[in-house]
Structures are given as structure tokens and as C-alpha cells.
Amino acid sequence: MVTIKEIAKRCNVSIATVSNIINGKPNVGRETREKVLKTIEELNYTPNYIAKNLKTRRSKTIGVVVEDITAFCAPDIVDGITKCCEEKGYHILLTNLRLYRKFGESYYENEKFFPMIQKEIKELIAKQVDGIVYVTTHERVLKCFPKELNVPAVMAYGYTRSPKYPSIVVDDRKGAAEVIRYLFSMGHRRIGIVSGPVRSLHTRERLLGVQDIFTEQGIPFEKKCVVEGDWRRGSGYRGTDSLLEQKVTAIFCMSDIMAGGVYDRLGELGLIPGKDISVAGFDDRELSTYYKPPLTTTALPLFEIGYTACEHAIRKIEGSDCGEVPEELLEIARSCSLTVRDSVKDIRIQ
Amino acid sequence: MVTIKEIAKRCNVSIATVSNIINGKPNVGRETREKVLKTIEELNYTPNYIAKNLKTRRSKTIGVVVEDITAFCAPDIVDGITKCCEEKGYHILLTNLRLYRKFGESYYENEKFFPMIQKEIKELIAKQVDGIVYVTTHERVLKCFPKELNVPAVMAYGYTRSPKYPSIVVDDRKGAAEVIRYLFSMGHRRIGIVSGPVRSLHTRERLLGVQDIFTEQGIPFEKKCVVEGDWRRGSGYRGTDSLLEQKVTAIFCMSDIMAGGVYDRLGELGLIPGKDISVAGFDDRELSTYYKPPLTTTALPLFEIGYTACEHAIRKIEGSDCGEVPEELLEIARSCSLTVRDSVKDIRIQ
DNA sequence: TTGTACGCGTTATCAA
DNA sequence: TTGATAACGCGTACAA
Numbered sequence A, B: 001m002v003t004i005k006e007i008a009k010r011c012n013v014s015i016a017t018v019s020n021i022i023n024g025k026p027n028v029g030r031e032t033r034e035k036v037l038k039t040i041e042e043l044n045y046t047p048n049y050i051a052k053n054l055k056t057r058r059s060k061t062i063g064v065v066v067e068d069i070t071a072f073c074a075p076d077i078v079d080g081i082t083k084c085c086e087e088k089g090y091h092i093l094l095t096n097l098r099l100y101r102k103f104g105e106s107y108y109e110n111e112k113f114f115p116m117i118q119k120e121i122k123e124l125i126a127k128q129v130d131g132i133v134y135v136t137t138h139e140r141v142l143k144c145f146p147k148e149l150n151v152p153a154v155m156a157y158g159y160t161r162s163p164k165y166p167s168i169v170v171d172d173r174k175g176a177a178e179v180i181r182y183l184f185s186m187g188h189r190r191i192g193i194v195s196g197p198v199r200s201l202h203t204r205e206r207l208l209g210v211q212d213i214f215t216e217q218g219i220p221f222e223k224k225c226v227v228e229g230d231w232r233r234g235s236g237y238r239g240t241d242s243l244l245e246q247k248v249t250a251i252f253c254m255s256d257i258m259a260g261g262v263y264d265r266l267g268e269l270g271l272i273p274g275k276d277i278s279v280a281g282f283d284d285r286e287l288s289t290y291y292k293p294p295l296t297t298t299a300l301p302l303f304e305i306g307y308t309a310c311e312h313a314i315r316k317i318e319g320s321d322c323g324e325v326p327e328e329l330l331e332i333a334r335s336c337s338l339t340v341r342d343s344v345k346d347i348r349i350q
Numbered sequence C: 001t002t003g004t005a006c007g008c009g010t011t012a013t014c015a016a
Numbered sequence D: 001t002t003g004a005t006a007a008c009g010c011g012t013a014c015a016a
Helices: A004-011 A015-022 A030-043 A049-056 A074-088 A099-103 A114-126 A172-185 A201-216 A233-245 A256-268 A302-319 B004-011 B015-022 B030-043 B049-056 B074-088 B099-103 B114-126 B172-185 B201-217 B233-245 B256-268 B302-319
Strands: A061-066 A091-096 A131-135 A153-156 A167-170 A191-195 A226-228 A250-253 A278-280 A297-299 A331-334 A337-339 B061-066 B091-096 B131-135 B153-156 B167-170 B191-195 B226-228 B250-253 B278-280 B297-299 B331-334 B337-339
Touching (some): A004 A015, A004 A030, A015 A030, A049 B049, A061 A302, A074 A091, A074 A131, A074 B091, A091 A114, A167 A302, A172 A250, A172 A278, A172 A337, A191 A201, A191 A233, A191 A256, A226 A233, A233 A250, A233 A256, A250 A256, A256 A278, A302 A331, B004 B030, B015 B030, B061 B302, B074 B091, B074 B131, B074 B302, B091 B114, B131 B302, B153 B302, B167 B302, B172 B201, B172 B250, B172 B337, B191 B233, B233 B250, B250 B256, B256 B278
Parallel strands (some): A061 A091, A061 A131, A153 A167, A191 A226, A250 A278, B061 B131, B131 B153, B153 B167, B167 B331, B191 B250, B250 B278
Antiparallel strands (some): A297 A337
């Protein structure tokens, strides 16, 4: 490995001069600059970041902790983070907790992994990351950052509810409201809901969004039109019948996956989505375009969440104020975007 | 940040002793050891890896370059890499090239991004990574590693065809053969193929696999039963009709996505997959379980590819032989695994 | 305009 | 069993 020393020796200058040239400092002769630059090129010299960082106490590195990179929302969030890092000249030290693989489907109700997170964060600190972005795969409150964390940390997708760490989250309430408003605009009044688990923040916020529109429209919202699901396909399947009994004209599922289950059951009953009954989903996963008919759903602002989270972390690093986060920045919600496909029928009287 | 120096001072020992204790060296009194360990605990001291690495010239870090983390195969490969790193005590410096996002659908036929790769790899080297794993999102030959690379590098999913760098790839030939063998076992003899682009290595290998079975069964394979696709849904859709004209009883698509297109066209024609005609796919993407009926397909050994690639990199690092790779290790193929669902009909005469 | 010398937090080599 | 001290590669006062 060629070092700054070698460059200096070859050019008969001191290492200080070489260092100055590399870092674009003024006060260096044009002639020496050229000579040095040339030999740097020739020897294919690259400054050793490790040494540099040791000196500057800045690693220009963000530690990214992902609960499970194989979860559907993780790659897009990470994509947003990488975009931001690329722009600001940061590197990424990735920690994949593999929670889903290690603890199975319901790891997010499990707190066994908390010590593991602490350990991994400590590792990242030991590696001298300048900041941390934690990416959850289920939206929930998570107290995973140690009290004495000495670098800025931001939560992406989940909530911290801690004044020290901002959360960048989905605007679930508005997202669900938009879906329901669309359903209303197509003439639907009796709308069935397949929700997520009631203890989930997603679920609660979205339910609030649903009610917002019913209230706005002056129509009472009936509790019996809500069936509790668990985000999985089977729960959509199982919930369908009771919703049908309620004579709903449309079913809003809080995940595309559950909508898939609704499709399954509807198919068995010989009912065609978008024709005999309307269905809408949530998440806008690629697979929903393969449903027959393609599902009307709303996209999670995953990329944006990652980007914004990282941006906040870097802003705090560079402003180096690691204090409390002002109230208005504690939870930053990003909007979903509705995608209309063919699963919702227009039942207005012409 | 508390350093080794502080620990030493507090304990009235030299930093050398503290260092020895941390690194489990022998020849240190039990009493001093305990005292030091206790203050380390108290002050919550963590060794600075940066400084350590500067000295040891080992960063215990793998540079992972992913062409696009949002591509469907990337997360699982990265998952395999992280599993391996976790086991061997390595960290991951992640570089997401964002090729798909930057250059669109057909970036893999584009060489504009080569300088970018070189630059990113140089960055990783500057960050002192001990090795590099490059993750492609389309299987192809890629000469992206610079000649003078001074750390071990391994290609995951793509081919290097270079004696210096091993490739860990999908066993496409065997994978396709297995699908065709299954189709044969269900009585199919006239089999249509929706292939990938003919210049793709995937395509060629899989076509070879198809022929292997026809040859084995002593049945001539007809070229006109192959339609060239582009991996995308539309190409499956467009290819269906001409295959139907050939009176095929089954269609093997080289991607689940294209199989989706076939389903689309079949649906329009009122033909039911798994009943009127059989369909099989490739990749085993989650969405294929949402097709109606669920698609019989074969899974790519993504996780294993990532794991194996990383394992090789680390083995080379720790053996620190960075020379040529022995012939038998140049291309390591991992097997696919067939998943039978409901899209293939048994047409044997009972 | 350039060079010297020191320090960043470690590990490693000796000597005590 | 312990301690001084010299590296590691770089940035930066300060001196020249």
C-alpha cells in the first residue's frame, strides 16, 4: 500500500506539503502541486481513510441497523438512505439484525432481541460511526437506543417517542383517509375493513383516517364492519365472509397481502373483485399488480422515509447538536400515494 | 470518548497492560486483570476499532457492492452475506450502486457505469476493507474488478470469468432441467419455452438444461417452441399466442414475471392455467403464490450464494493468499429447488 | 512556500 | 508480570 510518505519522498517534499495539496489547501507552489498530483496519479495513491479518521475524529460513516433486510419495506428504505449518503459523501456500515429469520413471524412482539441491538449499536460506535439510522420493519415504538448514545440517531419507519431521537414515519392516517375518500367518490358507503392487529400503531392510525372521512361525510361508521387481521393472507381470507354478511360493497384491507386473502375467498365464492365487489389494499407491493384484477392500493413512502431519516442524521452530525429534538421534528410523517387500478367499481347512479 | 489511556491511568497500570487484558493475552496478574476489567465496565469503555485497525492493518470489514438493493434478488443475497459476516465477526461496508434507478431497466447492457464501479471500489479500498463481495442483479460476465486490486474479491450471482476472482452462481442448467423433468413426469411432451434474452447467460444455460432432458428422453426438441422474452411481463404476454399455435401442453417461463404475462394472455383467451394448459416459472418470487392458480416454479439459491461468496472472501482474507483461484473453484454453482404448486396438470393416461 | 514535530488510540516489541 | 516506547498513516500548528 502506497502512503503519503512515499509520495513525499518521491517528490522531495515533506508529507505536510502533500497533505496540503490533497486537501486543497492554499499556499502551495504551482510547480510542486503538479509534480505531487502527477506522482499520486502514477502510484495510484489513495489516502487511508482509517488514518485520516483517527486524526479528524470523523468517519463520514453512518451506521445503518436494519431489523431484517429481507422484509419488504427494508430495501427501499435502505435505498433512500444510500441515496442520501451518496449525495453527502457518507459511507454506510450495515448491520442486518435478521430478526425475522431468527425469531420468526412475530419477532416484533418479542423483546428478546433488545440486548442484541444494544450490542450491535455498541459495535457501530466502536467503529466510530458518526450517526445511526435504525430501520424497523414493523411500525412500532421501540426503545432501542441506549441512554448514553453519543452520536445522533434517527428511527426510520418506527417510532421512538423519545425527545432525543426523531422518527420518520408513514402518514398512516392520511393514507387510509385517502383510500376511503376514493371509495366514497366511487359511490361506496358500506365499506368493510380488514385491519391489522388492533394494538398496532398502523392499525390505529388508519382506523382514525377511515373515521375522518366518515365523519366528514356525516355518515356513521359501524364497528361491525371491521374485522381484525394479522397482516397475513389467511386473515384476509377468513375475514371476508363476515364482511359479506354486512352487505358491504367495498372492502378496504390494510395490507395488499390480506387483500390477496380476500381475493382468494372471493374467488371461491365466485365473486369477482372490481365487479361484484370492490377491494382496496395498502402498501402497493409489486405483487398487487399481478392480482386479477390488479389491486387499487396506496404506496408507502419508503424511499422518502429512508432518505429523510438519513438526512436528519447527517444534519445533526454536521450541526453537531446532539441535544433534544424540537417537538415539531420528533415525528415526521411522509405521505402515501394512491394508485388506482381495477379492483374498485364505480357504483354511482349515473 | 473514554480511551485505553484513561483506563490505564485510573488503574495505575500501563496502557500495554490494559491492551493485553483486553486482547486476552496471558502473562497478566489476576488481580490487575480484575481491576482493569472492572473499570472498563464502569467507564463503559469500548476499544476504538479505527485505531486498532490502523495498527493491525485489518479492518475486519467486507466491502459489499450491490448493483441495486431494490432488485428482487439483492436482499436475500445480502442476507446471506450478513449471516456469514455475523458468524465470522466481520462488519459490512455497503455500497448501493443504484444502477436500476440511475440507468433504468436495461442498465446491464450499459457500460456507462463502469467508471463508477471503479471509483466505488477504490473508496472501499481507501476505507481499508479486507475483502470485497460484488453482488450483481443480472447474471452476466462483469469485468469490474481493477487489475491491481490488493484484497480478495468475489462475485455473487454474476460471472467474472477471471482466474483471480471466483464467482458464486446459480446452477441454471440443472435448475431448468429439473423443471422440465417434472413437466415430463406429468406427461408433457410438447413444451413451449418463454426464454430470457438469448445473449443472457441465464437463458443459454437454462436452454441447455431443457435440451438435456429432451435428449435424455430421446425426444427431439423443436426450436420453434421457444419464444424469446426479456424477463418482463409483457414479453410473456406477447409470446403466448405463438406457443399456443404450436399446440404445446405446457409453457415453461424463465421468470415468474413472464409467467405472469402468460397468465394474463391465457386469461384473456379464457384458458385456465393448470387446467387447460400448464405453466411453470423460474425464481420462486413471493408474488407467484398469488397467481391463480399458484405457480409451480423453482427457487434461486440466493441466500446461499451470498453466504458462500462471503465465506470465500473471508477464507481468502484469512488465508491471505490473494493469488489465482484454482480452476475448480472459479465458478461455484448452487442448486435451485423446485416448488410444485397448482399450475401444472397431470396429463398422463391413467 | 515548505518542513518539523506532535498527536489521534491502538498494538507489538523489548527490556525491566 | 509489567512498562516504555516505537510504530500505523494522516492532519496540523508552528517554525523556518
